[in-house]
Amino acid sequence: MKNNEETSTILQRQLDDSYEELKATKRQRIRDSMKHPEKEELLEQTYDEMEAELEHRIKGLKNQLELTVNKRNAIIQSTASPWKYSMKSLLRISWTKSILS
Structure with a gap:
């Protein structure tokens, strides 16, 4: 679980850096x-590519972060499930004993 939290922290930091x-x-x-209006077409093409690459990276980091969170939630649910079922079983046993008494 700790490794998963570290991964989430790293991914969030990378995501924040990419937004910046x-x-x-x-x-x-x-x-x-503004400085080079004569090179507008070249600048536009260059910056469009750079921005598209950054947006692609941001999307990928968001997906990785979501998968990491989902994995963490699945781990939590799988470790909590035995207790949930054990408590249900205990309640059933207790309820059954009270009816039979």
Whole structure:
């Protein structure tokens, strides 16, 4: 479980970094477009590719994070399930004994 939490933390940090990088790229795009209007087409193509790559990375990190959370939840449910069924069994036994008494 600890390894799963560490993985989630790492993925969240990478996701946050990727969002910051995307924001910085968008700001730089505007600055470059203002400085070099004659290169607008080249800049647009270059920044479109960079932004698409970052958006793809963000989507992948979100998916990995979701899978990690789902795995953690499955582990929690599988470790909690025996107790849940044991408690139900105990209640049934107790209820059965009270009826038979």
